Amino acid sequence: MGTQEITRTLCLVKPDGVRRGLVGRILTRFEDAGLKIVAMKMLVPDEERARRHYRYEDIAVRHGEAVWNRLVQFLCSGPVVAFVLEGVDVVPVVRKLCGSTEPASAPPGTIRGDFAHHTYEYTNSAQGSVRNLIHASATDEEAAYEISVWFREEELVSGYKRSDEAEHYLS
Template sequence: MSTRCFTMLKPGVLNRRLVGEVISRLEKKGLKLVGLKLMNISPELASKHYAEHKGKAFYDPLVDYITSGPVVAMVWQGDDCVTLVRKITGATSPAEAHPGTIRGDFCSHTQHNIIHASDCDESAEREIALFFKPEELIDWEDQASVWF
């Protein structure tokens, strides 16, 4: 069943010039990009996005990092999308992220994690609604077979 997953490339991805590499990995898995925008996140939006972490020791540094520069907000679509995206991104802790995953290959500090991915379908719906208006999502027909 086709579902959607919200992902966000954090400021470090842009600073390290890895946007294309990360998007390419998700595309190569066969996921369909249905929403994409480069944006600055306000402290208010960051606090809504990370509301479940409020009061934790890492909350303020997380908000500071996510608002420190532009991010790339994306919505991906595919069968069991959240599960697939989470496998591609790897464990949150760089020490636990396997080589070959985005975090395993490009992260060295949890505080400067380079990608956020929804952790379940419910979170994906909530996060997509925070960052995208319905008309900003384009569910296009994949016609790759015509080109190859």
């Protein structure tokens, strides 16, 4: 069970999602769930930012340096849309909406289940990076770190209310 507090998480629509014109449809999924966008920008990440995002000690140790390098290169291959979402216990909510990181395993109704299809096996055989459209932080701690990689504190907008917020949050 989560914290049941209003928290924040980072999401990236990766280059494959931007190229396919899915940014609006992806953002709509989160807003339809009652989540609030508190920061957003489009940019082509430089290698230094991508390396900070995909921390070597995490990815390379678990999956190997080749996988880490492919992830970094793919993230730098085109524009991404970085955004911060806010909501009640937001990290698991966002990950559920995204679906499994392996698109072929993601159920219909999730972002990856509806819009992507690659498998890890295909990606590994093609020496590429899985095209799964979106990144979402896995934990509250990871979210705090990743938000700091992509946004300065003054870029985070706080204090505004969505018109439907009373329906989703207790005052």
